[in-house]
Amino acid sequence: MDQGIGRPTVAVWKFASCDGCQLSLLSAEDELLSIAEEVHIAYFLEATREVVEGPYDLSLVEGSISTPDDAERIRHVRDISTTLITIGACATAGGIQALRNFGDLDAFRSLVYARPEVVASLADSTAIAEHVPVDLALRGCPIETDQLVEVISAVLAGRKPLTPTHSVCVECKLRGNLCVAVADGTPCLGPVTQAGCGARCPAFARGCYGCFGPTESPNPASLSDWLEEGLGVDHPELLRLYRTFNADAPAFRTESRRHEEVAP
Amino acid sequence: MSHTHDRRISVEALARLEGEGAMHVQVTDGHVERVELSIYEPPRYFEALLRGRTYLEPPDITARICGICPVAYQLSAINAIESLCVEPGSGRDRGLDVPDGIRQLRRLLYCGEWIESHVLHVFMLHAPDFLGYQGSIEMAADHRELVETALRMRRAGNQLLEVIGGRAIHPINVRVGGFHRTPTRGELDAVVDELTWSRDAAIETVRVVAGFTFPEYIQDPTYVALRPDAGSGPAGATDYPLEGGRVVSSAGLDIPVEAWPGHFHEEHLPHSTALHGRMRGGGTYLVGPAARFNLNADRLPDELLELAAEVGCSPPVTNPFRSIVVRAIETVYALDEALRLIAAYERPEVPAVPVVPVAGVGHGATEAPRGILYHRYELDAGGLITDGVIVPPTSQNQPAIEEDLLGFVQSHLHLDDERLQWQCEQAIRNYDPCISCSTHFLDLTVDRR
Numbered sequence: 031m032d033q034g035i036g037r038p039t040v041a042v043w044k045f046a047s048c049d050g051c052q053l054s055l056l057s058a059e060d061e062l063l064s065i066a067e068e069v070h071i072a073y074f075l076e077a078t079r080e081v082v083e084g085p086y087d088l089s090l091v092e093g094s095i096s097t098p099d100d101a102e103r104i105r106h107v108r109d110i111s112t113t114l115i116t117i118g119a120c121a122t123a124g125g126i127q128a129l130r131n132f133g134d135l136d137a138f139r140s141l142v143y144a145r146p147e148v149v150a151s152l153a154d155s156t157a158i159a160e161h162v163p164v165d166l167a168l169r170g171c172p173i174e175t176d177q178l179v180e181v182i183s184a185v186l187a188g189r190k191p192l193t194p195t196h197s198v199c200v201e202c203k204l205r206g207n208l209c210v211a212v213a214d215g216t217p218c219l220g221p222v223t224q225a226g227c228g229a230r231c232p233a234f235a236r237g238c239y240g241c242f243g244p245t246e247s248p249n250p251a252s253l254s255d256w257l258e259e260g261l262g263v264d265h266p267e268l269l270r271l272y273r274t275f276n277a278d279a280p281a282f283r284t285e286s287r288r289h290e291e292v293a294p
Numbered sequence: 295m296s297h298t299h300d301r302r303i304s305v306e307a308l309a310r311l312e313g314e315g316a317m318h319v320q321v322t323d324g325h326v327e328r329v330e331l332s333i334y335e336p337p338r339y340f341e342a343l344l345r346g347r348t349y350l351e352p353p354d355i356t357a358r359i360c361g362i363c364p365v366a367y368q369l370s371a372i373n374a375i376e377s378l379c380v381e382p383g384s385g386r387d388r389g390l391d392v393p394d395g396i397r398q399l400r401r402l403l404y405c406g407e408w409i410e411s412h413v414l415h416v417f418m419l420h421a422p423d424f425l426g427y428q429g430s431i432e433m434a435a436d437h438r439e440l441v442e443t444a445l446r447m448r449r450a451g452n453q454l455l456e457v458i459g460g461r462a463i464h465p466i467n468v469r470v471g472g473f474h475r476t477p478t479r480g481e482l483d484a485v486v487d488e489l490t491w492s493r494d495a496a497i498e499t500v501r502v503v504a505g506f507t508f509p510e511y512i513q514d515p516t517y518v519a520l521r522p523d524a525g526s527g528p529a530g531a532t533d534y535p536l537e538g539g540r541v542v543s544s545a546g547l548d549i550p551v552e553a554w555p556g557h558f559h560e561e562h563l564p565h566s567t568a569l570h571g572r573m574r575g576g577g578t579y580l581v582g583p584a585a586r587f588n589l590n591a592d593r594l595p596d597e598l599l600e601l602a603a604e605v606g607c608s609p610p611v612t613n614p615f616r617s618i619v620v621r622a623i624e625t626v627y628a629l630d631e632a633l634r635l636i637a638a639y640e641r642p643e644v645p646a647v648p649v650v651p652v653a654g655v656g657h658g659a660t661e662a663p664r665g666i667l668y669h670r671y672e673l674d675a676g677g678l679i680t681d682g683v684i685v686p687p688t689s690q691n692q693p694a695i696e697e698d699l700l701g702f703v704q705s706h707l708h709l710d711d712e713r714l715q716w717q718c719e720q721a722i723r724n725y726d727p728c729i730s731c732s733t734h735f736l737d738l739t740v741d742r743r
Contacts, residue, residue, distance in 0.1 A: 045336070046335070046336040046338055047361075048358050048359060048360050048361040048364075049360065049361040049362060050358075050360075050361020050362075050364070050463045050464060051361070053361045053362060053414075053463060054463065056414065056418060057448070057452060057462065057463070059445040059446065059448055059449040059452075060445075060449075062445060063434055063438075063441065063442070063445070066431045066434065071431055074429075074431075075307055075308075075309045075310070076309070076310065077309075077310065077418065077429045077430060077431055078309060078310070078422075078428045078429020078430070078431055078432060079309040079310065079428040079429060079719070080428035080429060080432065081307075096336045096338075097336045100336060125338075125358075126338070126340075126343070126355060126358045127336075127338040127339065127343070129343040130339055130342070130343060133342075133343070137342070138339040138342035138343070139337075139339070139342075141339070141341060141342040141345075142337065142339055142341050142342055151336065151337060155338075171358065171464060172361060172463045172464055227461075230460050230461055230466050231460070231466050231474075233460070234460045234466060234467045234473075234474045234475045235474050235475045235645075236466060236467070236469075236474040236475075239354065239466075241464075270347065270348070270351070274354070274355070275358065
């Protein structure tokens with residue numbers, strides 16, 4: 031534990047990402063100051079200049095690995111962290127920037143940069159767990175603040191965090207949402223997406239678009255068949271449906287590839 | 295004094311910014327030779343990965359560029375797409391006429407983001423510099439009430455984003471044509487008390503931050519901001535700029551957004567880590583709160599201008615360190631505007647108008663908390679994106695920030711290294727640079743090792 035102060039030390043790291051998940055910590059308006067009393071925030075550049083040298087009891091890691099430097103840096107972070115938790119879709123599945131894994135990096139680079147040869151990128155944007163062992167993964171694009179608070183509390187108490195592994199459909203039932211797929215004919219990834227958001231999109235009359243990534247044992251092929259036959263969703267649209275913020279999560283990747291093959 | 299001659303000040307990882315950046319200052323023979331704000335965030339290639347996506351997808355996809363200002367991305371993308379696409383049966387060949395109720399609701403949503411983002415920057419990222427703390431958490435030990443006030447104000451902004459957007463970070467309810475669902479009057483009324491409390495707290499905030507000590511520094515850049523007029527699109531003729539307007543500058547520029555590419559461009563410079571925004575045929579320019587305030591002060595209510603005068607912050611504001619006061623003034627404005635829009639709210643008849651794609655190029659811009667955010671999309675007849683360009687405020691400001699640092703360091707060489715380094719960091723934070731935003735265009739630092 032923390033040298034001299036007695037509180038566990040927490041570090042917050044950023045890789046390729048939008049900052050939204052670590053912002054969730056600053057957005058825990060009701061809990062932030064209490065958390066700061068329970069733990070020693072030892073490295074959190076978005077919040078403070080103060081940097082306490084590692085090792086750290088808990089590291090929260092945001093973002094995906096997409097450059098050679100970052101592939102090295104994450105190994106260092108793992109080495110100096112007792113517990114490592116990935117926060118959000120980028121860290122857990124490669125994020126929206128993993129769309130390049132389905133394309134050609136050189137073409138991507140040339141589209142954005144006048145001098146592509148000086149831009150160092152790995153061919154793929156990958157999840158943290160593809161590089162180092164991860165103790166716990168928090169889903170979402172972005173993560174939900176209450177889940178973050180729960181996970182920090184659980185780790186500090188040495189217990190298993192209470193984060194659901196069932197699908198968004200269950201959350202819709204709990205919330206009393208009308209099924210947007212059945213009632214409105216709106217394509218929805220709820221049956222194959224992990225719960226955690228409280229079924230936000232269906233509550234706003236919109237189909238789930240998979241922010242939390244695939245649920246524990248999803249059957250996206252079956253969902254796709256139903257969307258195709260029942261709602262007339264075509265292959266290019268199905269491909270795009272799975273290929274967003276968790277595009278490289280294995281279950282979604284396999285399913286989008288399937289529609290790539292049959293797409294005209 | 296040796297420290298005024300050859301010095302190198304480097305901060306490898308700048309704190310209290312959104313994203314990852316570094317600063318390098320080289321002083322030789324008492325002369326500032328080189329100042330670099332480097333960005334080593336990995337590029338994410340948003341413009342490339344938008345290709346082949348449909349015209350309905352940029353609001354959700356580009357929101358992920360920035361977790362602090364996702365609404366700015368959503369609404370700039372929507373402006374660009376709606377400038378091109380049409381409502382079926384409208385008889386128009388280009389451009390969507392969105393009902394006024396939906397426009398007002400978008401402006402209200404944007405107010406929530408300004409409140410959330412400005413309060414984050416004023417209190418959590420910038421105030422610690424003025425009060426001498428490493429960060430807001432350390433500051434809370436001595437100024438608990440100040441930090442608690444900030445957290446409560448941020449929550450008010452976030453609640454507004456939740457009620458309208460369905461989620462504070464990466465709202466889910468924003469779409470081309472309008473919203474998926476519009477809030478009821480009761481849902482909006484539920485946030486009024488906290489917004490009203492925050493408005494009073496924001497006025498007090500203006501007085502508190504105006505009392506800070508500001509390093510002496512005057513700049514004379516070209517300011518660029520949006521300015522709504524009757525014919526400029528979504529915003530009304532007399533509004534302070536948020537969700538649209540013409541592009542105006544302190545040098546007399548006054549153009550519609552679709553003329554942007556003819557006046558502004560971005561360069562990929564060898565010495566630099568960024569695509570740098572520049573005016574064609576001209577130099578650097580600044581966007582953001584000071585630019586908005588200096589170019590649109592006449593659009594602010596009299597009481598707010600009186601408050602600005604009372605605290606010695608009447609326009610034009612030319613000391614960039616005073617941008618924190620302008621942000622606080624804009625926070626009061628956003629809270630006032632939110633309360634006004636809620637009071638006038640009538641639930642739109644439909645949450646969204648139907649939209650079909652039109653082949654061509656659409657341009658859109660809004661005022662993100664950090665300044666103008668410009669989007670351009672080219673669509674094919676099937677509504678698929680064939681090209682996209684996104685110009686975030688930090689890319690535009692980066693050359694001016696470097697110039698600013700150069701001038702600041704040159705006139706403050708008498709400070710010791712530690713003090714000078716901290717004030718340089720503070721000077722960078724004057725612009726609230728969002729490196730996550732700019733990074734999808736930026737190359738990596740070449741000389742990192």
